[in-house]
Amino acid sequence: MDRETVFTYGAPGLKFGVGASDEIGFDLSQYDVRRVLVITDPGVAATGHPQRVAEQMAAFGIEAAVYDGVHVEPTDASFEAAIAHARGTGPWDAYVAVGGGSSIDTAKAVNLLTTNDGELMDYVNAPVGRARAPKRPLKPLVAVPTTTGTGAESTTICVLDVLALKVKTGISHARLRPTLAVVDPALTLTQPAGVTAAAGMDILCHALESYTARTYTSYDRKAPEQRVPYCGANPISDMWSEQAMTLLAASFRRAVHHGDDEEARGQMALAATMAGLGFGNAGVHIPHANAYPIAGRVRDFHPDGYPTDEPLVPHGMAVSLTAPEAFRWTFESSPERHLRAASLLSPGHEYVGPDALPGVLVDLMRDIAIPNGLAAVGYGADDVDDLVEGAMKQQRLLATAPREVTDEDAAGILERSLELW
Template sequence: MTPSTFAPERPETIFTYASPALKFGLGARHELAYEVASLGARRVLVVTDPGVRAGGRVDEIAERVRAAGIETVVFDGVRVEPTDESLERAVAFARAEGPFDAVLAIGGGSSIDTAKAVNLLLTNDGELMDYVNLPVGRGRAPERALLPLIAVPTTTGTGSESTTICVLDVIAQQVKTGISHALLRPTLAVVDPELTVTQPAGVTAASGMDILCHALESYTARPYVSYEHKEPAERVPYCGANPISDAWSERAMSLLAGAFRTAVREGDNLAARERMALAATFAGLGFGNAGVHIPHANAYPIAGRVGPFAPDGYPVDPHADHGLVPHGMAVSMTAPAAFRFTFEAAPERHLRAAALLAPDTARPSEAREVLPSVITALMRDVGLPSGLAELGFGTGDTEALVEGTLKQQRLLATAPREITPEDVADIYRRSAELW
């Protein structure tokens, strides 16, 4: 990919790559007591949500850890799609019950992201909004090392076990944003595909679209050479598309092509679940370094401003003042239009991605429509909503959605084309009805 729309005076010549240690495979959860003990931890905080704990696996893991002589405290109050308020409750619990030597997150991206915030504020001074990205929060960087964090995903999608990002809704501002710093990356990811078998079809579909968009966005992100050269201390985790992130993203797309529809239809198909877990891990290793861009930037205001929408397979929060759009679903809503917009920055990458995702599918005659058509067909096949209108958004919401997107400059800076407010508005308009 050539940096066609960017001309830095002194192009970057260096990219960075980082990842957690990884343990992957059927039954990997049974080795968690060994991993925790290997850290030298004597007292551990387990972070999870009520639904995951109700399945019994959390207490099974906690008992194995206790049997190794390690005191274990469980916090099961994670909110699906965390808010600033839910994170503050988790932090208050951890501060009251601490100190701890390590943190163990068991659950989907919501549990892992909550554990990241808890870990940050157990080890560093200040409050949550001090560390939330600018301009929503104050963008402060942590000054002290965090505790070891082991992430055990029970869904296949977020990639949070690989990344430096904690995502949250800021209720007062009606926007989803995040905290981003290299110190938030988990120490170890333990990925056991057996933990995902009970994932409902709706959750598999939404989180699978998150995998897809992670891979696509990092694959089509600005190349690292399109940035101005930075000094070592100035480099951020999202450094742009690079040869290593490209390899992970391509492999994630190939795995999705053969497993995604099957995993949604046949939840107990272990082979499909294992491929989806690998795809999620690989996509996380890719975008956790290259970055994501327009679909993720749009997803934050979509999730933050939704009305009473209730997705299949997700718990209903009786205390919430609005509905729920799962992150992967929110990301996918504008993906077809976003990749139509970015096509001209790297046509060969968009066509290559489409070929990886749907190698045997007939193609539209217009090249820029090829990838959007593949994404749309996949969304329809796995049962996602047909566009923003089905989520309850109308033309009157466009201005507020655009405003929310423009707050995500950290993500928009990774887009392969410079994007204006009118471009964002056009993407939203084109995403009202996808089929």
């Protein structure tokens, strides 16, 4: 079989900067739309941002309504509720998602299921769902992230918990990608320090995982119908990852400890967007695969800065907890990339060997009050087998890892992540 010689790259349009979210009415008027549904969660709705976006529409002859029923960490039930709402009140000509990854991902699912026939499980990744591809184009979707992390505004995937199966899975197709990302750092100024820390670790892992992913040339040659949005590390995703790491080095600690530092907030928002544009094409691997069961099987952890009504390991925190050990294990696949990443994240030092990048990560995680490993969020050695089983289900992600991951490899990484320092 020949080696791959082709990579693909896709991205939403972008409007970036303080005040960008004041222009969404005009932007939507460019798509010839009449009725727009703004999709958000109750917490973000309480900030007034979604209502303010909806109120811009009237000046352009566009009718707008707000749906604020998004569940943070969406489930099949919460997706179904949003879809039923949109179907019942539609037809809608466009959607605007205002919020974190949960709102943006819910809007992707709503857009898919109001433009294509069938039901949610028809489109969910196999083996949980039937992995059907949408046959018809979707409506314009404008994504307005209010947390600096997920990169959901750039990606072609939406993630959900399937409650009956206790499994986190997703829907992945190029047509899910938002049409336009409106990134307004002013919307992130009130983000609590704990959220900035967890979401920032998500940015960092997006950049690091796509930078250390299998390169696109290492795969067998694909036929065009086999191409997926995540095609492995390539010269364009590498560039976005490097730039995101450079911004994180300058601003991550400042944004956590000085939330009113507008320059740092702006750089974090830009880093999130850039990392999203990178991993949205290259893919992520082991830390993200591990994060699915770490977040999904939470028992009673309640992090600072998040709603207290349900136990929660926030996505970015869940991703970060096995990152140091994952990158110690992947070091041998590309030492120069791991060392270069350490240099970008903490410039001015000489780095050698597999411990360098984990050391940089642990120093950062301590400084921004990420919990000290899996034990600190409630897992023990007895849970490792369960977590391995959950991580190994994420074969779509593990296919992007730079080394083949066995059950034993995953168990080793998870065990060594129980306590990080």
